[in-house]
Amino acid sequence: MTPGREAGAPGLRERKKERTRQALSDAAVALFLERGFDAVSVAEVAAAAEVSKPTLFRYFPAKEDLVLHRFADHEDESARVVTAGRAAGTAPLDALCAHLLDGLDRRDPVTGLCDHPSVLAYLRLLFGTPALVGRLHAYRVRSEAALADALAAGSGPPAVDPLAARLAAGQIVTVLRVLAEENTARIAAGATADALAPDAAAAAELAFRGLREGLSL
Incomplete structure (x- = not known):
């Protein structure tokens, strides 16, 4: 167990991944609320979050998951x-x-x-x-x-x-x-x-x- 870290607590890498996942979801939901879910492409979400589409899909396999996160x-x-x-x-x-x-x-x-x-x-x-x-x-x-x-x-x-x-x-x-x-x-x-x-x-x-x-x- 890493010193200073509680058993079962997420590590630094996991926390960073979760922050990234949350940021991607927040960016997507903001666009969807503004323009509608069907009117926004995955590419536009990736651009707004300043990541590539492959990176976005590593966190969210489907566009719908960006909302349901x-x-x-x-x-x-x-x-x-x-x-x-x-x-x-x-x-x-x-x-x-x-x-x-x-x-x-x-x-x-x-x-x-x-x-x-x-x-x-x-x-x-x-x-x-x-x-x-x-x-x-x-x-x-x-x-x-x-x-x-x-x-x-x-x-x-x-x-x-x-x-x-x-x-x-x-x-x-x-x-x-x-x-x-x-x-x-x-x-x-x-x-x-x-x-x-x-x-x-x-x-x-x-x-x-x-x-x-x-x-x-």
Whole structure:
């Protein structure tokens, strides 16, 4: 282990790569917001970020990933919450519900309960571009698979059947998506995040109560 570096912490090279990845994504999103996703070429993004196209593609295999980079950290978030919760003796659904409520309190954009202008502009870009919506579906599929693996791992006895874990993960991911979409829609209709927060928290509690009654997790 390198002196002065915590175990598991990213090294200098990894941090530099992540900063470059973030800078490329930010440059692309700024162009897409200004002119529209389909009107901006990858070459124009590379030029704006002052890198070559091959360099850009080393960081982002597809144009859509330049936008969806902001979801990358969330792809296995639910799986990580379940794993950490289990280590602390917390049931998966309880851990996920607590994590969601915390995200609502922090106005985490992934919960939909965020009315910052830059977030709203990003969401309009995302959900107003068919290619991005299609790519987002792939992210959600991977998120669901990671959650299913986490639910099935280290859960015995009795062990969770892999199919049962997949079915549970599908229900949980759907609940999280619907709650976020409801918050996003109400904010788009004129509600503020602060005014909506109590309803959003109550909806989250209600949704997870339903999951607890239907899932033995």
